[in-house]
Amino acid sequence: MSAPENVTLTIDGRVVEVPKGTGLVETAAVAGIEIPVFCYEPRLGPPVGACRMCLVEVEGIPKLQAGCTLTAQEGMVVGTGATSEKAAEGQNATLEFILVNHPLDCPVCDKGGECPLQDLTFRYGPGQTRMTFPKRTLDKPIPISPTIALDRERCILCYRCTRFSESVAEDGQLVARNRGSMSMIATFEDEPYRDLFSGNVIELCPVGALTSTQYRFEARPWEIQNVPTICGLCPVGCNISATTREGKVKRILSRNHPEVDQGWLCDKGRFAYPHLYAEDRIATPLERVRRRGFGEISWDDGLDRAEALLRGAGGRIVTALSGSETIEEAYALGRLLRVGLGAHSAVLPEATSSALDAFRAPLSSIGHAEVVVVIGEERVADRAPIVGLWIKQARRNGGDVVELAEPKLDAELEQRLRSSDRAVLIWSGRAGGGGARLAELAHSLGFDGKPGCSAFHLPATPNGRGVAEAWAAAADRDEANPEPIGLLIVSGDEAAADPAVRALAEKAEHVLAITMYHGLAVGWADLVLPATSYLERDGSFVNLEGRVQRLRRSVIPPVPDELGWISKLAARFGVEISPHASLVFAELAETVYGGEASFGDVGERAPLPARAAYEPPEPRPVAPIPPPAAAPAEHFLGTLRLLRYRPLFSGPTVERVPELRFQRPAAEVELAAADAERRQIRNGDSVTVRSESILTLRARIDRRLPPGVARIAEEHARDLGTTVEVSRSSNPFTSAGGERA
Amino acid sequence: MSSGWGTPKGFAVTFRQIFRKPITQQYPEYKRPVYPRFRGRHRLQVHENGLEKCVGCSLCAAACPADCIRVVPAENTAENRVSAGERYARIYEINLSRCIFCGYCELACPFDAITLGNEYEISEYSRDDLIYTKDMLLAPPMKTVPVADRDLYDTPIPVYRSSS
Ligand code: SF4
Ligand code: SF4
Ligand code: SF4
Ligand code: SF4
Ligand code: FES
Numbered sequence: 001m002s003a004p005e006n007v008t009l010t011i012d013g014r015v016v017e018v019p020k021g022t023g024l025v026e027t028a029a030v031a032g033i034e035i036p037v038f039c040y041e042p043r044l045g046p047p048v049g050a051c052r053m054c055l056v057e058v059e060g061i062p063k064l065q066a067g068c069t070l071t072a073q074e075g076m077v078v079g080t081g082a083t084s085e086k087a088a089e090g091q092n093a094t095l096e097f098i099l100v101n102h103p104l105d106c107p108v109c110d111k112g113g114e115c116p117l118q119d120l121t122f123r124y125g126p127g128q129t130r131m132t133f134p135k136r137t138l139d140k141p142i143p144i145s146p147t148i149a150l151d152r153e154r155c156i157l158c159y160r161c162t163r164f165s166e167s168v169a170e171d172g173q174l175v176a177r178n179r180g181s182m183s184m185i186a187t188f189e190d191e192p193y194r195d196l197f198s199g200n201v202i203e204l205c206p207v208g209a210l211t212s213t214q215y216r217f218e219a220r221p222w223e224i225q226n227v228p229t230i231c232g233l234c235p236v237g238c239n240i241s242a243t244t245r246e247g248k249v250k251r252i253l254s255r256n257h258p259e260v261d262q263g264w265l266c267d268k269g270r271f272a273y274p275h276l277y278a279e280d281r282i283a284t285p286l287e288r289v290r291r292r293g294f295g296e297i298s299w300d301d302g303l304d305r306a307e308a309l310l311r312g313a314g315g316r317i318v319t320a321l322s323g324s325e326t327i328e329e330a331y332a333l334g335r336l337l338r339v340g341l342g343a344h345s346a347v348l349p350e351a352t353s354s355a356l357d358a359f360r361a362p363l364s365s366i367g368h369a370e371v372v373v374v375i376g377e378e379r380v381a382d383r384a385p386i387v388g389l390w391i392k393q394a395r396r397n398g399g400d401v402v403e404l405a406e407p408k409l410d411a412e413l414e415q416r417l418r419s420s421d422r423a424v425l426i427w428s429g430r431a432g433g434g435g436a437r438l439a440e441l442a443h444s445l446g447f448d449g450k451p452g453c454s455a456f457h458l459p460a461t462p463n464g465r466g467v468a469e470a471w472a473a474a475a476d477r478d479e480a481n482p483e484p485i486g487l488l489i490v491s492g493d494e495a496a497a498d499p500a501v502r503a504l505a506e507k508a509e510h511v512l513a514i515t516m517y518h519g520l521a522v523g524w525a526d527l528v529l530p531a532t533s534y535l536e537r538d539g540s541f542v543n544l545e546g547r548v549q550r551l552r553r554s555v556i557p558p559v560p561d562e563l564g565w566i567s568k569l570a571a572r573f574g575v576e577i578s579p580h581a582s583l584v585f586a587e588l589a590e591t592v593y594g595g596e597a598s599f600g601d602v603g604e605r606a607p608l609p610a611r612a613a614y615e616p617p618e619p620r621p622v623a624p625i626p627p628p629a630a631a632p633a634e635h636f637l638g639t640l641r642l643l644r645y646r647p648l649f650s651g652p653t654v655e656r657v658p659e660l661r662f663q664r665p666a667a668e669v670e671l672a673a674a675d676a677e678r679r680q681i682r683n684g685d686s687v688t689v690r691s692e693s694i695l696t697l698r699a700r701i702d703r704r705l706p707p708g709v710a711r712i713a714e715e716h717a718r719d720l721g722t723t724v725e726v727s728r729s730s731n732p733f734t735s736a737g738g739e740r741a
Numbered sequence: 742m743s744s745g746w747g748t749p750k751g752f753a754v755t756f757r758q759i760f761r762k763p764i765t766q767q768y769p770e771y772k773r774p775v776y777p778r779f780r781g782r783h784r785l786q787v788h789e790n791g792l793e794k795c796v797g798c799s800l801c802a803a804a805c806p807a808d809c810i811r812v813v814p815a816e817n818t819a820e821n822r823v824s825a826g827e828r829y830a831r832i833y834e835i836n837l838s839r840c841i842f843c844g845y846c847e848l849a850c851p852f853d854a855i856t857l858g859n860e861y862e863i864s865e866y867s868r869d870d871l872i873y874t875k876d877m878l879l880a881p882p883m884k885t886v887p888v889a890d891r892d893l894y895d896t897p898i899p900v901y902r903s904s905s
Binding site for chain 1: 755796797798799800802814815816826827828852853
């Protein structure tokens with residue numbers, strides 16, 4: 001790239017030099033001058049000049065110009081409202097005009113106190129109104145989805161929300177209807193706004209027109225504390241602020257890390273926080289009494305009971321980890337069990353290969369890639385939603401996105417990847433040794449020497465990599481699978497909800513579960529110790545890029561946090577481990593992160609570690625690849641391979657948030673167009689899915705699905721086998737089975 | 742140095758007072774009227790139709806220098822309409838043990854919902870009893886204090902710029 005050419009211009013009498021092409025709003029900011037804006041938001045694509053708040057006078061142009069649509073030019077002389085009479089007058093008129101029909105809602109408006117319109121009205125504008133007529137009134141609030149309310153009276157028609165919907169999330173569901181004074185924001189066909197990223201429009205809206213129903217009337221900006229932390233629900237690790245009031249989390253806001261999330265959040269991260277206040281949250285340790293009943297016991301008794309269970313198992317202990325523990329917690333647990341008890345055996349979340357470190361790059365590098373290859377059968381958005389947004393951005397920037405079910409590149413694609421300087425490989429599937437195969441592929445394509453080329457593996461759990469590394473660092477001994485299992489330790493809700501772990505529990509003599517919810521523990525665990533959520537812990541997560549990011553405790557949990565009692569328990573087995581995350585991290589950082597990262601450094605915006613040299617991954621037992629699809633016979637309906645997937649809106653956390661129910665997957669089976677046609681199935685038909693058991697689901701035709709598979713969400717697939725027969729329900733009046741969200 | 746006159750001089754003052762009318766007032770039997778704009782215990786006002794004026798906006802809480810107001814709003818519904826706007830104060834508490842009776846809350850309120858009354862007899866045996874809940878603030882004060890002649894004492898209501 002050639003060095004950017006600089007231009008010199010004058011704004012309000014100050015001379016500034018900026019690279020050519022810099023927006024005038026940013027240029028003014030460099031000079032310390034504010035150009036007020038409403039609609040300008042560079043993340044939404046090119047400026048639209050909708051609100052006219054940014055009017056400036058440019059010498060040589062007779063009319064006022066919208067500053068946000070201009071870029072810095074050599075020799076430009078610009079006057080903002082501060083020095084130019086004319087610009088100030090224009091700005092005043094604009095603001096007065098915006099406020100003509102704006103309701104006097106500030107005291108009841110959720111935006112009040114953090115409202116750009118309030119702020120700018122205070123600093124600009126005439127300060128008085130000449131509007132003596134009754135204002136236009138409209139129906140309000142209109143719930144455009146269970147999570148978002150729209151107040152059209154307050155809307156200033158800046159089109160930020162529709163631009164987001166159209167050109168960032170690309171769902172096209174929010175539209176502007178009508179013209180002139182009757183223009184209004186609406187959802188397409190008045191359907192609920194159902195998209196993975198819908199919540200971002202709340203943060204984008206510069207007024208209180210789009211507000212969160214969860215946060216509605218919950219708090220005022222002067223009554224809250226915003227705690228900077230990390231979202232712990234998927235491996236992206238978006239940077240968030242948890243807004244708390246009176247010791248409770250009230251909403252989640254984005255904290256824009258330009259390399260990770262660019263200030264966007266998915267709806268799961270934004271709206272799932274009420275899981276903290278779920279009705280079936282466990283507040284005290286529970287002990288099994290009789291066969292299925294439970295009794296509450298004190299923490300002291302709980303720890304005694306845990307100690308007894310650990311001692312009783314005589315080292316025949318297996319630990320099932322969720323991948324949502326902090327690395328400190330996993331390390332502490334590892335020290336306790338592996339050093340204290342010699343119990344090395346663990347069921348770890350899906351691993352991430354360290355060989356990928358050689359192809360490390362920030363997620364933002366996807367956004368301007370020339371070619372992005374997504375390999376695997378899982379939808380990117382189900383595993384790491386924000387990566388899906390980055391891929392969309394790459395496509396908008398002119399990049400090619402290729403989706404492959406198998407890591408087989410044809411010669412042409414391979415050639416392109418080899419010659420490109422900005423190529424990205426993304427692995428979004430189950431098999432593949434946690435990215436080991438991807439690393440091999442990237443290496444064979446010569447990505448090592450090209451810093452613009454990167455490879456990402458999308459793991460299934462938020463901190464699977466960190467947990468595995470921390471567990472491994474706790475001791476250096478090989479695993480030995482005890483037979484029979486004396487004690488199964490189930491750490492976290494995801495592990496507790498995992499059928500494989502449940503199956504293991506059948507074989508174990510005793511089960512100790514660490515979970516947040518009653519529903520997940522009662523009936524099969526002998527002792528349940530209450531867990532905390534990612535919003536309630538101090539610690540660190542390693543995201544899918546390998547970035548160590550810090551979680552901060554936003555609210556005091558109703559139960560002691562894991563690290564505290566693990567450290568107490570460890571002391572009884574002669575293992576010393578600090579109850580403070582920072583000290584545990586310091587110990588861990590030395591062994592795992594080469595003493596580079598310190599708990600304090602991994603701060604507000606965590607840096608990405610440098611690329612490592614490529615080391616071929618150790619050949620590890622690759623997880624069995626699901627049996628290949630039985631080739632669909634042309635003449636005969638035949639069977640389809642069942643593709644179970646874990647949708648983004650699933651899991652114990654989401655299930656406990658009523659507002660997200662509408663986002664949960666419908667009881668549907670997705671079919672490729674060809675398969676559906678052969679079976680005379682149309683979109684929305686009720687179909688019978690048959691293997692060992694029979695289910696009735698609604699059909700949905702997905703053109704991107706390869707033929708030969710039937711995709712069903714985990715929670716609807718129940719106990720179907722690996723191959724299924726799909727046919728139209730014989731009785732057309734049979735309603736689709738399963739609950740409709 | 743001492744001239745010997747000090748003692749008689751002092752006593753002269755004392756004796757002079759003996760023949761004057763005492764200004765001691767027999768509180769609490771006799772309560773001295775307060776100025777009408779005296780700032781005492783708060784009241785929450787209601788509209789004539791019975792709806793509460795307060796919409797739970799927390800502006801009073803923001804203005805309060807002693808940070809002693811707590812407002813937790815909720816949404817009005819058709820079945821449960823408490824105030825005129827979209828929201829109302831579900832919880833409204835003032836901790837009068839911390840209040841400094843500055844009247845800023847009254848000034849901040851956009852709906853004249855919170856006002857400071859004339860009542861000053863609010864001591865209690867327990868601090869907890871000094872946390873006034875919404876019900877207490879809505880109810881008329883238990884003890885009332887006479888107000889001196891308005892025409893005589895009241896200062897005129899300041900005229901702000903009436904056009905804005
Ligand atoms: S959007 Fe802003 S200016 Fe409009 S009513 Fe709400 S707080 Fe007030
Ligand atoms: S709803 Fe908000 S973001 Fe959308 S156009 Fe109106 S003011 Fe802008
Ligand atoms: S009078 Fe002053 S200190 Fe007392 S509640 Fe009102 S604002 Fe707070
Ligand atoms: S008393 Fe007034 S300022 Fe305080 S919350 Fe109620 S309406 Fe708002
Ligand atoms: S900010 Fe320039 S027109 Fe809206």
